[in-house]
Structures are given as C-alpha cells and as structure tokens.
Amino acid sequence: MADTAPRDGTTLEHELEAMLEIERFDPPAEFRRQALLSDPAVYEEAARDPQGWWARQAANLDWFEPWDAVLDDSDPPFYKWFTGGRLNASHNCVDRHVEAGIGDRVAYHWHGEEGERRDVTYADLHRDVQRFANALKELGVQAGDVVGIYLPMIPEVVVAMLACARIGAPHNVVFGGFSAESVKERMEFSEAKVLVTVDGARRKGRTAPIKATVDETMGDLASLQTIVVVRHAGLPDVPMTAGRDVFYDEVCAAADPVCPAESLDAEHPLFILYTSGSTASPKGILHTTGGYMTGVSATHRYVFDLKPESDVYWCAADVGWITGHSYIVYGPLANGTTSVMWEGAPDYPHRGIWWEVAERTRATILYAAPTAIRTFMKWGHELPARYDLSALRLLGSVGEPINPKAWLWYQQVIGGGRCPIVDTWWQTETGAIMITPLPGITSAKPGSATKPFPGVFADVVSESDGESVETGQGLLVLTQPWPSMLRTLYKEDERFVETYFARFGKETYLVGDAARRDRDGYLWIIGRIDDVVNVSGHRLSTAEVESAIVAHEKVAEAAVIGQSDEDTGQAIAAFVTLNGEIEGSDELVAEIGAVVAERIGKFARPKRIIWADDLPKTRSGKIMRRLLRDIAEGRALGDVTTLRDPGVMAALESQVNEAQAQEQ
Numbered sequence: 001m002a003d004t005a006p007r008d009g010t011t012l013e014h015e016l017e018a019m020l021e022i023e024r025f026d027p028p029a030e031f032r033r034q035a036l037l038s039d040p041a042v043y044e045e046a047a048r049d050p051q052g053w054w055a056r057q058a059a060n061l062d063w064f065e066p067w068d069a070v071l072d073d074s075d076p077p078f079y080k081w082f083t084g085g086r087l088n089a090s091h092n093c094v095d096r097h098v099e100a101g102i103g104d105r106v107a108y109h110w111h112g113e114e115g116e117r118r119d120v121t122y123a124d125l126h127r128d129v130q131r132f133a134n135a136l137k138e139l140g141v142q143a144g145d146v147v148g149i150y151l152p153m154i155p156e157v158v159v160a161m162l163a164c165a166r167i168g169a170p171h172n173v174v175f176g177g178f179s180a181e182s183v184k185e186r187m188e189f190s191e192a193k194v195l196v197t198v199d200g201a202r203r204k205g206r207t208a209p210i211k212a213t214v215d216e217t218m219g220d221l222a223s224l225q226t227i228v229v230v231r232h233a234g235l236p237d238v239p240m241t242a243g244r245d246v247f248y249d250e251v252c253a254a255a256d257p258v259c260p261a262e263s264l265d266a267e268h269p270l271f272i273l274y275t276s277g278s279t280a281s282p283k284g285i286l287h288t289t290g291g292y293m294t295g296v297s298a299t300h301r302y303v304f305d306l307k308p309e310s311d312v313y314w315c316a317a318d319v320g321w322i323t324g325h326s327y328i329v330y331g332p333l334a335n336g337t338t339s340v341m342w343e344g345a346p347d348y349p350h351r352g353i354w355w356e357v358a359e360r361t362r363a364t365i366l367y368a369a370p371t372a373i374r375t376f377m378k379w380g381h382e383l384p385a386r387y388d389l390s391a392l393r394l395l396g397s398v399g400e401p402i403n404p405k406a407w408l409w410y411q412q413v414i415g416g417g418r419c420p421i422v423d424t425w426w427q428t429e430t431g432a433i434m435i436t437p438l439p440g441i442t443s444a445k446p447g448s449a450t451k452p453f454p455g456v457f458a459d460v461v462s463e464s465d466g467e468s469v470e471t472g473q474g475l476l477v478l479t480q481p482w483p484s485m486l487r488t489l490y491k492e493d494e495r496f497v498e499t500y501f502a503r504f505g506k507e508t509y510l511v512g513d514a515a516r517r518d519r520d521g522y523l524w525i526i527g528r529i530d531d532v533v534n535v536s537g538h539r540l541s542t543a544e545v546e547s548a549i550v551a552h553e554k555v556a557e558a559a560v561i562g563q564s565d566e567d568t569g570q571a572i573a574a575f576v577t578l579n580g581e582i583e584g585s586d587e588l589v590a591e592i593g594a595v596v597a598e599r600i601g602k603f604a605r606p607k608r609i610i611w612a613d614d615l616p617k618t619r620s621g622k623i624m625r626r627l628l629r630d631i632a633e634g635r636a637l638g639d640v641t642t643l644r645d646p647g648v649m650a651a652l653e654s655q656v657n658e659a660q661a662q663e664q
C-alpha cells in the first residue's frame, strides 16, 4: 500500500492552498537524524576557506598524481583547478569501485519501454568500457579527439561516455530529441572524428530509424571518419557505408579486453556540451576533468544525502542534457550509486509507469523536472496512490522554477509528506548544482532554491550599477570561481569572456537569470534575462527557432518569445509575417512546425503561431519582444513610444484577439 492514503481531489486541493500560506518546511526530524550533513556550521566552514573545502571534496576522488595548487586564478576568467594533479574520470566511476570489491553492485537498473530489464553492475561497466575504449583507439581516436554521441537512454550511452573519458577523448553528446541536422551542426563545430549512434530509437511504441536519418545529413562531413552503430531497436537492413560504418557489438568483440585508464591532467577536457544562448549558434560548453568530477561528486553526495550502500537513486532526465551528464553518469558513478535508468516517456505504456518503476526498484531518491510534476498533477493523485512509494526518502527538482503548488503536490502526494525536497538551481555552464537546500539542514520554502551550496558564492546585483541588492530583485551572479565551472566555449574564448564576464568584470560570472533575495537571504529564481526560452526544462534560443522558421519559403520574418505556460513553464509563441499576399492557414502552421522539427527537433515546435502583418520595432530596427510577450500573455501594453510605428501594436492586438476568439 502506498503511504499516501487516497483522498478526494477537492479536499487535497484545499489542503494545498492552505499550506501555501505556510512559509517554511524544516527538514523532517527523522531525516535530519540520519543525514550526512546536519550541522549548519558547514556553510561557514566552507565560506571561511573555500579552497580548503573544495580540496577536501576533491580528496574523495582517486588521483594518480596529487595537485600542486587547488586554484590557479592568475588569468581570470580562465581559471584552473587542481593544477598539476592527474586522474581519470572513468577510473573514478568504475575501476576504483571494482578494486574496492563492490564490482557486483548494480550501477543501473535499466528499464526499457516494452518492459525489458537489464541490471548493469560496476563490473559489467568495467568490462564494456575497456573494450569500447580499445575499439575507439583501433578506429584511430586519440586523446583530444572529439567523439560525438547520439544515443537514446540505454546503458551503452554511459559506456560510450566513459570509454571516451578513459582515453582522454572529449565526448560531445547530443540529446536524442534533436534532429539529425542539429547533430550535424554540432559534429561540424566540434570537428568530431567519430559518431556513436543507434539503429533506431523507440518512443511510445514506435521506432524512429535513427541511422538512416543520420545518413541523410552526415554524408559530406569531412572530419567525420567513422559512425559506430549500436544495435538496439532490432531494425533490419540498417544502412551501413563500407569503410565508414561499423557495428558497436562487432568492434567491441574484436577489441582487446584490457585498457588501462590514461593518467590525465586535471584540466584535460572531459566533454563539450552544446547549449543555447542569445544567438542562433549554440555554445559549446567545455568541462574539464578534475574540477568537474569534484563538483558533481560532492554535490551528488550532499544534496541527495547519498548512502551508496542502501539508496536506489533515480534521476529522470535524459543523458543528452547536463542533468544527465552530471547526475545520471558522472556524479552517481563516482559515488558508487545504484541508479534507475528509464528509457521511455512518462506515459508509456501507461500513465502510472514511473510509479510502477519506483515501486519495483524500491527507489529512495527521485530527481525530476517541474514540468513532469505538473503533468502528473494534472493526471491526478489517484494514480501514484496505487503504487507503494514508501521507500522514497528524498525528492529533487531541476531545470526551471517550481511553482509552490507543484512543490506541495510533489511533497504530499509523491513524498507522502515525509521527504525533504531539494529544488536545485544550476546550468550547463556551472556543471554542478549551485543553489539548493541541504536536505538535513536547510528549511525549504516552496518555490525557492534557497541558498548557495557550501563553497559557492552567489549574489543578486542591481541591473543598473552592479551593486549588491540586499533584498529585492536583480541579476544573479556568481562572484567566485568554483571547480566545475565551464572553462571556455569550445574554440570561442572571446565569446566566452564576452557572454559571461564582460558586464561586471572578469571575476564575476553573469548567470543570465534574474533572481530575488528575500528577507531571510533566500534566493528565488525568476527566469532568463536573455533570449533563452525554457520549454519543459529544455533550453532553446529564440534566435535559433526564428532562423528555422524563416527557412520556410513563405515566411518573411519571425519573432519568437517564451510565453508562460501552465504545463511546460514556458511555451514557444511565434509571430510570423508572411511574404507578399500569402495568407496564414492551418497547413502553413503544420509546415512551419515541420521545418522547426527538421532543423532543431520536435520539442522546439511553436505551440502557437500568430500571423502578423508587421512586427513592433524600435527606430533602429530591433524587434521589441517585451511587447510581444505582453500581447501574447494578454497584459496591458508597456511603453510603446520608442516604436518606429506605434500603430503596429494596435493592429497586432486585434489580430491576436481575433485568433483567440477563433481558438475558443
């Protein structure tokens, strides 16, 4: 029986509303008693001597050579951590656990979409990673060469990442939801030598022929020498180009089974992960080995209060995003965790599947995105109540602000009122969690990510003069370097400095989010200040979507905004001006959606397209998105006097009203 007795929906709704009035949730006494960290002195201790604190965290890893200096800050913002130290991420994730005699511990309870199950132990990983690392070497991959990875949520994705780490080849993982064109762009930017992909990817009972689609776009990439294909979906007749394409199982079978982990410099690049910024061209975030591994292992241990001998930890993200890199792969494996890995969607084969998997695996920790929580909330509390979720002891949230109502629902319905919630704020750039409660110490306030992790220094500063704002709203900045910070944008040092360190100087990292600090010093993340949209926790640039939309031959101009959305946090709304006398139509909406799906991925398709005869522009020709957001969200219009033609707004408003009348 589940811990949460089924209650009638209305009563529950009222209870939640009433609880919103309550400000703080202290760590439950039971939880605090057993927590790894329960003394608030840890915050002061780390603040007094951050380098000492981080050095102690780094010492939990296995180093082949000790470091000479914890931090080299001689050339900001190009910081170096643990200089002179040597280590290997794959050794830390796998070998040392096998050497410590826990090789038969399950690293992943993998659950496939069609009910398949595979338990992968640390010893299994050790065997497979060595073979694939040798196979990559046979294929000509050397330390420093980039390897692309475009795989679904299957254990081989972890093996591929660790095999790269083992030989010092930075990986460049592309989320499976991105289109083949996006993969190509990312392979081209990073000059990847090898791409590891799959015959087909399964999604809700259908199989997408990934290899065939990849072939259509990847043919003319000069740098790409080999495509390795994992046989997963059992597709017959996978197209293979002789001399370029090989099967994963075949190269692994032929490879030498022993591949010692390379001893790599602490600053050796571990991976590149492309993310969206203000412009259409994605940014290649570069993370290195020693600092990143220190950051992810320490945060994973303390934020999730991890007890590797007894916990079953489930991070329900995709490995193609930073959350997957840091909290499905590197953090959990470094800590010897047993994780759940789920291949599929939250509603296939049925809407209770997450809870079924949680019950079956006796999951103790769940880390998910608010968008998923809101979806479950919509499906009703009766569904999770059918399953036994009593093993859960801690819940996490990531990727976007969590609204208090969803927070409370998560806490009550999924956590049975006994689990602390850690609302974790961070970014691809930060590598690891930066602002979060410590579950045995910090009182939570629903909707606030609370305080910086020990050793992290965050501030809210005024937009106009950069002065610290004691209480109130401003720009979020990080004022001291931290080990897992991005080192640069791959091959774009200038853009790195310009994007993050131009506004407030070379020692202050501009996050790109607005935030509010309350009277208790708690931080509340408001959202992005740049043209980045967060749809279901997926980060997209408006410019990226606009350039895909204008690729349609009938489109003259497009302006994309993120509009508040109950389900997905933000949703993409596109204002589109068509060429000449062309009229908007449902077919055109579908066609534009298809172009976006092909160029970026299905998840980037606009939820709403608004036909516009003209777009509001300043006299210098800049589109005023703020006004478009006001219109789309039905707010009173702000100042329009700076517009070249204020009449445009009246026309747009009536077009939007007309469209809304039709929608109803």
Ligand code: PRX
Pocket: 275, 322, 323, 397, 398, 399, 400, 401, 402, 423, 424, 425, 426, 427, 428, 429, 449, 511, 512, 513, 525, 527, 528, 534, 537, 538, 539
């Ligand atoms: O706006 C913030 C939001 O997600 C952005 C980072 O996106 P990405 O690099 O894709 O990484 C997402 C997973 C770490 C941030 O700039 N964000 C992330 N976590 C939170 C959040 N907003 C509010 N609360 C959070 N907990």
